[in-house]
Amino acid sequence: MKGKLEPSERERLVEEGKSLKESLVSMEEDLVKLKDELQHVAQSIPNMTHPDVPVGGEDSSAIRKEVGCPREFHFQIKDHLQLGKDLDLIDFDSAAEVSGSKFFYLKNEAVLLEMALLNWTLSQVMKKGYTPLTTPEIVRSSIVEKCGFQPRGDNTQVYSIDGTDQCLIGTAEIPLGGIHMDSILLESALPLKYIAFSHCFRTEAGAAGAATKGLYRVHQFSKAEMFVICRPEDSEFFHHELIQIEEDLFTSLGLHFKTLDMATADLGAPAYRKFDIEAWMPGFGRFGEISSASNCTDYQSRRLGIRYRPSEPLQTGPKKGKANLPATKFVHTLNATACAVPRMMVCLLENNQQEDGSVVIPEPLRPFMGGIELIKPKLK
Amino acid sequence: MSLHKLRLAAAVPVTISTFSSRLFLKPFPNTLTLGLFSRRLQPRKPLLVRAFSASAAVQDIPATQTSESSVARPQWKASIDFKWIRDNKEAVEINIKNRNSNANLDAVLELYENMLNLQKEVERLREERNNVAKKMKGKLESSERERLVEEGKNLKESLVTLEEDLVKLKDELQHVAQSIPNMTHPDVPVGGEDSSAIRKEVGCPREFNFPIKDHLQLGKDLDLIDFDSAAEVSGSKFFYLKNEAVLLEMALLNWTLSQVMKKGYTPLTTPEIVRSSIVEKCGFQPRGDNTQVYSIDGTDQCLIGTAEIPLGGIHMDSILLESALPLKYIAFSHCFRTEAGAAGAATKGLYRVHQFSKAEMFVICRPEDSEFFHHELIQIEEDLFTSLGLHFKTLDMATADLGAPAYRKFDIEAWMPGFGRFGEISSASNCTDYQSRRLGIRYRPSEPLQTGPKKGKANLPATKFVHTLNATACAVPRMMVCLLENYQQEDGSVVIPEPLRPFMGGIELIKPKLK
Numbered sequence: 001m002k003g004k005l006e007p008s009e010r011e012r013l014v015e016e017g018k019s020l021k022e023s024l025v026s027m028e029e030d031l032v033k034l035k036d037e038l039q040h041v042a043q044s045i046p047n048m049t050h051p052d053v054p055v056g057g058e059d060s061s062a063i064r065k066e067v068g069c070p071r072e073f074h075f076q077i078k079d080h081l082q083l084g085k086d087l088d089l090i091d092f093d094s095a096a097e098v099s100g101s102k103f104f105y106l107k108n109e110a111v112l113l114e115m116a117l118l119n120w121t122l123s124q125v126m127k128k129g130y131t132p133l134t135t136p137e138i139v140r141s142s143i144v145e146k147c148g149f150q151p152r153g154d155n156t157q158v159y160s161i162d163g164t165d166q167c168l169i170g171t172a173e174i175p176l177g178g179i180h181m182d183s184i185l186l187e188s189a190l191p192l193k194y195i196a197f198s199h200c201f202r203t204e205a206g207a208a209g210a211a212t213k214g215l216y217r218v219h220q221f222s223k224a225e226m227f228v229i230c231r232p233e234d235s236e237f238f239h240h241e242l243i244q245i246e247e248d249l250f251t252s253l254g255l256h257f258k259t260l261d262m263a264t265a266d267l268g269a270p271a272y273r274k275f276d277i278e279a280w281m282p283g284f285g286r287f288g289e290i291s292s293a294s295n296c297t298d299y300q301s302r303r304l305g306i307r308y309r310p311s312e313p314l315q316t317g318p319k320k321g322k323a324n325l326p327a328t329k330f331v332h333t334l335n336a337t338a339c340a341v342p343r344m345m346v347c348l349l350e351n352n353q354q355e356d357g358s359v360v361i362p363e364p365l366r367p368f369m370g371g372i373e374l375i376k377p378k379l380k
Numbered sequence: 381m382s383l384h385k386l387r388l389a390a391a392v393p394v395t396i397s398t399f400s401s402r403l404f405l406k407p408f409p410n411t412l413t414l415g416l417f418s419r420r421l422q423p424r425k426p427l428l429v430r431a432f433s434a435s436a437a438v439q440d441i442p443a444t445q446t447s448e449s450s451v452a453r454p455q456w457k458a459s460i461d462f463k464w465i466r467d468n469k470e471a472v473e474i475n476i477k478n479r480n481s482n483a484n485l486d487a488v489l490e491l492y493e494n495m496l497n498l499q500k501e502v503e504r505l506r507e508e509r510n511n512v513a514k515k516m517k518g519k520l521e522s523s524e525r526e527r528l529v530e531e532g533k534n535l536k537e538s539l540v541t542l543e544e545d546l547v548k549l550k551d552e553l554q555h556v557a558q559s560i561p562n563m564t565h566p567d568v569p570v571g572g573e574d575s576s577a578i579r580k581e582v583g584c585p586r587e588f589n590f591p592i593k594d595h596l597q598l599g600k601d602l603d604l605i606d607f608d609s610a611a612e613v614s615g616s617k618f619f620y621l622k623n624e625a626v627l628l629e630m631a632l633l634n635w636t637l638s639q640v641m642k643k644g645y646t647p648l649t650t651p652e653i654v655r656s657s658i659v660e661k662c663g664f665q666p667r668g669d670n671t672q673v674y675s676i677d678g679t680d681q682c683l684i685g686t687a688e689i690p691l692g693g694i695h696m697d698s699i700l701l702e703s704a705l706p707l708k709y710i711a712f713s714h715c716f717r718t719e720a721g722a723a724g725a726a727t728k729g730l731y732r733v734h735q736f737s738k739a740e741m742f743v744i745c746r747p748e749d750s751e752f753f754h755h756e757l758i759q760i761e762e763d764l765f766t767s768l769g770l771h772f773k774t775l776d777m778a779t780a781d782l783g784a785p786a787y788r789k790f791d792i793e794a795w796m797p798g799f800g801r802f803g804e805i806s807s808a809s810n811c812t813d814y815q816s817r818r819l820g821i822r823y824r825p826s827e828p829l830q831t832g833p834k835k836g837k838a839n840l841p842a843t844k845f846v847h848t849l850n851a852t853a854c855a856v857p858r859m860m861v862c863l864l865e866n867y868q869q870e871d872g873s874v875v876i877p878e879p880l881r882p883f884m885g886g887i888e889l890i891k892p893k894l895k
Contacts, residue, residue: 094694095690097696098654098694099690105690107646111637114649115633115634115637118630119634122627132626133620133622134737136620136734136735137716159677161675162675162677166615175610178612178613179609179620181613199652219653220652370638
């Protein structure tokens with residue numbers, strides 16, 4: 001229509017332009033809706049799976065490693081709840097009045113034990129080059145979703161704050177994933193390795209039965225979480241580094257445990273591969289999960305928008321402009337539990353109990369507890 | 381640290397029919413004024429009908445709510461000593477005025493009288509009904525029996541109505557009386573902020589020979605604090621601590637714990653989610669427009685703003701043995717505060733945040749011992765802060781700055797060179813029996829040794845209400861402001877105070893990192 005035209009020709013073109021514009025507007029609207037629909041549906045597609053992961057349900061998980069063996073007791077043992085009462089360490093009853101079931105107070109040496117566990121874990125993991133952090137425990141619900149969790153819905157694990165779009169975190173993995181969201185990192189900055197402390201809050205909606213006793217399943221607990229952001233080619237290496245750190249920590253504490261390569265039906269949507277550690281809990285008479293290490297590859301980074309720009313290879317040649325910068329890629333993210341305090345406490349209390357009712361403190365923790373070697377029954 | 385408690389106020393029309401305990405949950409503006417920064421944020425407005433206020437700033441009540449006719453029963457009752465209030469009404473009135481409270485004593489006294497009269501009437505009717513019932517047991521003429529049956533029926537109907545009225549009256553009385561603040565220690569200065577008295581001053585402001593940075597700048601330069609990422613992830617007034625700041629937080633808490641345990645305090649960790657009724661019983665206001673309290677969606681639960689709340693709850697509805705007292709706790713928790721209504725310069729950086737770690741001391745004792753423990757608590761705080769080399773002053777807070785629960789309150793304000801002024805780092809309150817009457821914490825005095833006839837249950841000494849006290853041992857972010865700003869050096873590093881070094885793996889200095 002920019003050229004010289006007959007008026008009738010011009011009129012015809014104007015009409016054509018108008019029709020095209022209208023069609024375009026409605027098709028563009030349809031495109032937006034379609035893209036939204038596609039996004040909505042595609043978000044449910046789980047991450048791909050590492051070829052070595054066993055296919056199947058719970059019973060198909062493979063044992064990668066087993067450390068120690070169940071201690072033989074020559075006396076009647078107590079579970080951690082009984083030890084907690086007898087040694088005045090744990091109070092569930094007052095908490096039930098104040099807050100509800102699955103809440104608790106720790107008292108006396110149990111407080112020192114929690115602090116010793118966290119302090120010791122921190123010092124051990126820092127030695128491996130992890131940066132210590134504390135995190136917010138209230139986050140926007142969109143962050144929770146981008147990490148692969150479901151904040152709203154009937155049986156959600158997530159507490160929401162009244163009147164806001166905020167939630168309580170169930171794990172520090174969430175605020176950790178959020179730190180670098182919508183960012184482009186330099187390749188030279190990778191890997192980023194964090195160890196973060198936080199309190200964690202979980203509704204445990206839908207959890208019932210024997211697997212909810214005492215400290216095993218609670219609404220609020222302290223946890224030290226490791227988080228790694230790395231290049232795709234390095235994630236398998238760091239997955240092994242993380243599980244090694246966990247195994248070393250739990251071996252140092254004298255626990256009897258097994259490391260499992262979780263089968264396909266037991267992976268969460270984000271995990272490409274997941275190693276769980278289950279420790280022997282004599283009071284329950286079975287193994288219970290004390291940690292989990294997941295390689296989420298690019299599942300979370302694609303949602304959180306965490307990219308890196310590869311360093312440019314050395315080359316001579318014509319001057320480079322912006323157009324010649326290497327394209328950004330998505331990072332890989334991994335997360336692993338360094339210490340979930342209540343479950344560690346179940347293990348330590350139940351495994352280290354003595355006939356006289358006292359509990360032995362594992363050696364590595366003693367310097368972090370002012371040298372205390374034993375939790376003794378108190379005179380009443 | 382003890383939150384500046386709300387001042388519950390009610391101006392109540394003194395008729396039985398127009399009450400509503402919905403108004404117990406009226407909006408109330410932010411009262412968590414900590415230190416010099418956040419007072420006077422609310423303009424003072426004239427008192428209107430039934431509102432809860434702090435520093436007399438009041439919200440209008442929409443007309444629809446005052447015409448509410450259905451009565452919601454209060455969820456819980458405080459064991460208020462109405463007789464004592466009536467017998468000491470002049471002192472109570474003076475106290476209400478000195479504290480700028482909007483409690484309506486006249487309404488309470490009138491309701492109390494009405495309640496007593498109604499109670500007498502109910503008892504009288506009951507007795508009459510019993511008499512009628514007795515008479516009906518004997519042999520009677522049928523006309524006489526009929527008359528008595530009719531009388532009995534009338535009495536029963538009247539009784540039912542009066543008993544309902546009595547219940548409503550008691551609820552109304554409870555509702556209005558709950559706003560009456562605690563009495564005040566005779567040595568507390570009367571007046572507002574400027575009347576608070578300085579009890580002690582320790583140290584003096586450090587002289588710097590170079591331009592100093594505030595804690596935010598130090599936090600950035602030393603890669604210790606990240607507010608920016610937290611703003612994206614959570615919102616403003618949230619933060620991540622990094623590197624040595626994490627070690628510093630842990631050292632502060634570990635060191636504080638070890639110091640306070642030496643004084644016989646039992647360490648605890650507490651739930652951070654509690655039922656909202658517990659929050660109320662401690663003297664806070666969980667619901668309402670400018671509440672400091674985060675509520676959990678779909679439940680009656682809230683996040684705690686201080687460990688004082690779950691600590692008060694441990695022994696609620698209990699009778700303790702005198703020999704068990706005093707109970708002395710030091711509790712660690714994270715604390716969550718909406719800081720709604722707080723604005724301006726007093727919100728910078730770590731000074732005002734939504735989430736922080738705190739070590740709180742809590743004492744439950746006999747009434748005659750609470751003054752002693754108030755002094756023990758403030759002494760512990762002063763020793764802690766002196767050991768860390770802080771420059772601070774201890775204030776005896778004036779009447780208008782006491783929260784409703786506090787009989788007496790000592791605040792400590794420390795010098796923050798980056799702000800160029802003092803900021804509150806701790807608060808120690810003696811709440812006498814204000815909280816225990818609401819939480820239902822009693823003790824049974826030990827019996828004196830005596831010979832005599834065998835004692836039955838009826839001879840046990842009557843229970844009494846305990847006294848409760850609370851005091852901040854360490855509020856981590858504000859301590860961090862003090863330590864970073866006071867201990868900075870010209871080269872940008874920060875010196876770690878000696879007592880904390882063993883708890884930080886021996887680190888003596890936070891140095892700038894190579895980039």
